Amino acid sequence: MEVPFSLLIGIFFAAAVYLMLSKFLVRILLGVAILGNAVNLLLFTTGRIVREVPPIIPAAFDHQVAVTANPLPQALILTAIVISFSFFAFLLVLSYRAFQDLGTDNANEMRVAEPAADIAPPTGY
Amino acid sequence: MQTDTMAMTFVAFCLPFLGAALAPVLTRFLGHNAAWPLALFPAAIFLHFSGFLSEIAAGGVVTGGYAWVPSYNVSFSWLIDGLSLTFLLLISGIGTLIVLYSGGYLKGHPHQGRFFSFILMFMGAMLGLVACDSFLMLFVFWELTSITSFLLIGFDHAREAARRAALQALVVTGGGGLFLLAGLLVLWNVTGVTQLSLLLSFGEEVRASPFYAAILVLVLGGAFTKSAQFPFHFWLPNAMEAPTPVSAYLHSATMVKAGVYLLMRLNPVLGGTTPWATILPAFGGLTLLVGGVLAIRQTDLKLMLAYTTVASLGLLVMLTGFGSEHAAAAAALYLVAHSLFKGALFMVAGAIDHETGTRDVTRLGGLARLMPVTFVTALLAALSMGGLPPFFGFLAKEEVYAALAGGNLRAVAFTLAAVIGNAMVFAAAFAVALKPFLGPRVETPKAPHEAPLLLWLGPVVLAVLGLGAGLLSHVVHPLVSSPLAAAIAGRPETVTISAMPHAGLPLLLSAVTIALGIGTYLLLDRARTAAARLLEDIGWGPDRGFDQFMAGLVRFSHRLTRLLQPGLMEAYLTVTFVIVALALLVPLAWYGEWPRLPIWPADAQFHELAVMALALAGVFGVLAAQNRLNAILALGIQGFAVALLFLLFGAPDLSFTQFMVETLSVVILALVMTRLRLQPRDARPLAQRLPDAAIAIACGLGFSLYLLKVTQGRFDPVLTEFFDLYSKSIAHGANVVNVIIVDFRGTDTLGEIAVVMTTGLAILSLIRIRKGAAGPAMAGGDGKAIAYGNSPSGLPAISPTRGENPRGTRLRNVSSGEAAGLSPPPRGEGGEGSSRIRGDAGADVRTGRERQP
Numbered sequence: 013m014e015v016p017f018s019l020l021i022g023i024f025f026a027a028a029v030y031l032m033l034s035k036f037l038v039r040i041l042l043g044v045a046i047l048g049n050a051v052n053l054l055l056f057t058t059g060r061i062v063r064e065v066p067p068i069i070p071a072a073f074d075h076q077v078a079v080t081a082n083p084l085p086q087a088l089i090l091t092a093i094v095i096s097f098s099f100f101a102f103l104l105v106l107s108y109r110a111f112q113d114l115g116t117d118n119a120n121e122m123r124v125a126e127p128a129a130d131i132a133p134p135t136g137y
Numbered sequence: 138m139q140t141d142t143m144a145m146t147f148v149a150f151c152l153p154f155l156g157a158a159l160a161p162v163l164t165r166f167l168g169h170n171a172a173w174p175l176a177l178f179p180a181a182i183f184l185h186f187s188g189f190l191s192e193i194a195a196g197g198v199v200t201g202g203y204a205w206v207p208s209y210n211v212s213f214s215w216l217i218d219g220l221s222l223t224f225l226l227l228i229s230g231i232g233t234l235i236v237l238y239s240g241g242y243l244k245g246h247p248h249q250g251r252f253f254s255f256i257l258m259f260m261g262a263m264l265g266l267v268a269c270d271s272f273l274m275l276f277v278f279w280e281l282t283s284i285t286s287f288l289l290i291g292f293d294h295a296r297e298a299a300r301r302a303a304l305q306a307l308v309v310t311g312g313g314g315l316f317l318l319a320g321l322l323v324l325w326n327v328t329g330v331t332q333l334s335l336l337l338s339f340g341e342e343v344r345a346s347p348f349y350a351a352i353l354v355l356v357l358g359g360a361f362t363k364s365a366q367f368p369f370h371f372w373l374p375n376a377m378e379a380p381t382p383v384s385a386y387l388h389s390a391t392m393v394k395a396g397v398y399l400l401m402r403l404n405p406v407l408g409g410t411t412p413w414a415t416i417l418p419a420f421g422g423l424t425l426l427v428g429g430v431l432a433i434r435q436t437d438l439k440l441m442l443a444y445t446t447v448a449s450l451g452l453l454v455m456l457t458g459f460g461s462e463h464a465a466a467a468a469a470l471y472l473v474a475h476s477l478f479k480g481a482l483f484m485v486a487g488a489i490d491h492e493t494g495t496r497d498v499t500r501l502g503g504l505a506r507l508m509p510v511t512f513v514t515a516l517l518a519a520l521s522m523g524g525l526p527p528f529f530g531f532l533a534k535e536e537v538y539a540a541l542a543g544g545n546l547r548a549v550a551f552t553l554a555a556v557i558g559n560a561m562v563f564a565a566a567f568a569v570a571l572k573p574f575l576g577p578r579v580e581t582p583k584a585p586h587e588a589p590l591l592l593w594l595g596p597v598v599l600a601v602l603g604l605g606a607g608l609l610s611h612v613v614h615p616l617v618s619s620p621l622a623a624a625i626a627g628r629p630e631t632v633t634i635s636a637m638p639h640a641g642l643p644l645l646l647s648a649v650t651i652a653l654g655i656g657t658y659l660l661l662d663r664a665r666t667a668a669a670r671l672l673e674d675i676g677w678g679p680d681r682g683f684d685q686f687m688a689g690l691v692r693f694s695h696r697l698t699r700l701l702q703p704g705l706m707e708a709y710l711t712v713t714f715v716i717v718a719l720a721l722l723v724p725l726a727w728y729g730e731w732p733r734l735p736i737w738p739a740d741a742q743f744h745e746l747a748v749m750a751l752a753l754a755g756v757f758g759v760l761a762a763q764n765r766l767n768a769i770l771a772l773g774i775q776g777f778a779v780a781l782l783f784l785l786f787g788a789p790d791l792s793f794t795q796f797m798v799e800t801l802s803v804v805i806l807a808l809v810m811t812r813l814r815l816q817p818r819d820a821r822p823l824a825q826r827l828p829d830a831a832i833a834i835a836c837g838l839g840f841s842l843y844l845l846k847v848t849q850g851r852f853d854p855v856l857t858e859f860f861d862l863y864s865k866s867i868a869h870g871a872n873v874v875n876v877i878i879v880d881f882r883g884t885d886t887l888g889e890i891a892v893v894m895t896t897g898l899a900i901l902s903l904i905r906i907r908k909g910a911a912g913p914a915m916a917g918g919d920g921k922a923i924a925y926g927n928s929p930s931g932l933p934a935i936s937p938t939r940g941e942n943p944r945g946t947r948l949r950n951v952s953s954g955e956a957a958g959l960s961p962p963p964r965g966e967g968g969e970g971s972s973r974i975r976g977d978a979g980a981d982v983r984t985g986r987e988r989q990p
Binding site for chain 2: 013014015016017018019020021022023024025026027029030031032033034035036037038040041042045046049050052053054056057058059060061062063064065066067068069070071073074075076080081082083084086087089090091093094095097098099100101102104105106107108109111112117119120122123125126130132133134135136137
């Protein structure tokens, strides 16, 4: 099943990148959300896909005996999901606050920290 | 070498730095008299190295050192032969006198301690430079002299001219240092050795190497910048902005001689070839003439001396490269003579400046009776500089002419250059030594009287040495001149010339030089005008070129910065993703590692593909969404479809987490996005949409291909097997994923929790900034104050945009100002949520308004 997953992930990445190349914060945020899922799926696929068998050790054994899904990517993704969620929430609130104070959601118009005019640097000593 | 002598030598190299550390403290307690104890440091070094004189005179070489980084063949080792020893003695000997002189010259200066510290550090760097054996140490000390001379030249940092001169010296000599580094690296690659002592036996290999031209250009780039050869001569006179002790020290025996030292040191390795014997004399001769003309042009005593230094350095470089029988001996004699008389004359110029308040030769006169000791000293030094018998300068000049004179065109040309250059130097020398002292008394800014002991001790010692060395040449030659000449030439040399004039072509040339020099001296004012007119006609010089270069550099870097940092997120992201796409695709193409044509899995179930299709529908829904609701909905579909995929492929834990997170995301997104407005359409014009889409597709394609390639490869299950084996037996958990999270990677999970908590706090504070800022507004009831006070983290107030907000959305800042009684809170036309923005956060403000009287 790695082949369909690979194609799906490629489309996820492409959509995320396209959204993030927008000027508008909302679309960038949507892109970030999709990018998080794309990366998680990428991790999942590199650990190889196994159907329906969660990595749980049967009660009668003290180590794994059956062929199960790979637990390592799952552990990594579990961390990644939570972190990308908190990151997403933070960015969302940040965009909201920026919108409130700057009156725009266009990243190109957010130039408070940029020099107002293109002032040439001093060339003296 | 005996172990204890080796240790002592090592201590001698460290002493200046120790003195530098102690100098500020000593100066605090002793004032300018700290010069006396501080002069003991260089004096001790001088005495220590004097002990090597007999060994070196017998033809020996003192080596020693300690391994530093043995694995890289780096050692702190030294090689002391005739060349190094002469320099060591000059640096430490003149250094002793300079320290004493600084004590008198900068008496009462608030930063005198700092000055002592700098000059001792510089001394340490110079001592290391002329004695070190390894390339690495050579480069380190070379750059250290650049840095410490930067500090010294810019000592008077409140003046712009001093800052400019310091920066100029640093840029020119430090830049040259990089050339030297590159040259040393090439030498290392060609010969495989990193020590000068070993390099000396590789001369033939180096000269035959195809990289010889590169080595030559790089090494000369380092030496010519350091030794102020034309066209890099301009930094040296500008460095006269430094206090006079610095000029006397840097420009007589040390800094500017470092380049000459390098050329002399490498002469046995690189010398003897046609390029070497052409480039060095050509640049040296040109520098000699240019320096002479510029020296005549000046009226400032120090500047005259500075340009004669340029001329003398030119002569030394010319002799080093000339390669005739007497050239090495001539270079050796002139090197020593120049250090003695130039150091003395600089200090005399400083003493005149110190006592009269001016250095302008046209505003000085008749000081002979008032400053007799200084006058006699100046005269002695000038006689040596002019090359009159029986001074040491005379010996040097005789040897110079003996080396240059010859029957062929090259010899005639360079002899002519030397005669003219020396005549101008002669005139400048006597202009400095006679003009201020003779003639009618001229009023000066300060009432002059004889300089104090500290100011005349140094020059007197040097001037008398110049006379003594000439008279006692049969003692000096075997001890200093012959080993020095031997080291320069790379073969045994015996210098025999004595102060007794002996008839011959050299003597005749000397006489011509002196006659020309006297003529120039007598017509100095006219010569000065002529030189000035010549330079005015030329107009542009490398000094102005330096300003243009620096200004151009600043402007270029400014433009480059604005190009690379336009402040547009779009630009940054575009560059980032282009690089991502390239990083994915280029290696695949470069190494031909494309994945095999994928085979569609035969066991793909319908429901699995259906969930994938659902995910794709969600993604395309987000892309195509025209309004908020659709976008949120589509994002939710996409997220839940991913959760379903996890569930179908053996990851229930992921699935549950994903469901939870997606739900929360959608809720938060719905809350916030009702306030943010999604543009009805993706407003990108087609011209931008196409490249954006191309970049996006390239990225997606890259990830797909990469993933296909990876999954087609062999899977290494070693980690998975580890967890499968030990999850239960060690960590006592059946759910392997959970065990990894809470046990094997427990610290990682702790970090994750910390991240979540930090983000939560950040979100909370972002929201609270508004509420907190609304507080004082209530109390003050001043709408304007709110507008400014509300702006978080120092952002400029937004109130000016109040009336010109393009989309009609109201800024909270403004609205809270209005809420405080200026006008009714507006109902934004920005969207259905705009009234709710003020729902919670604005409550305080509303209360505030109710409190208004």
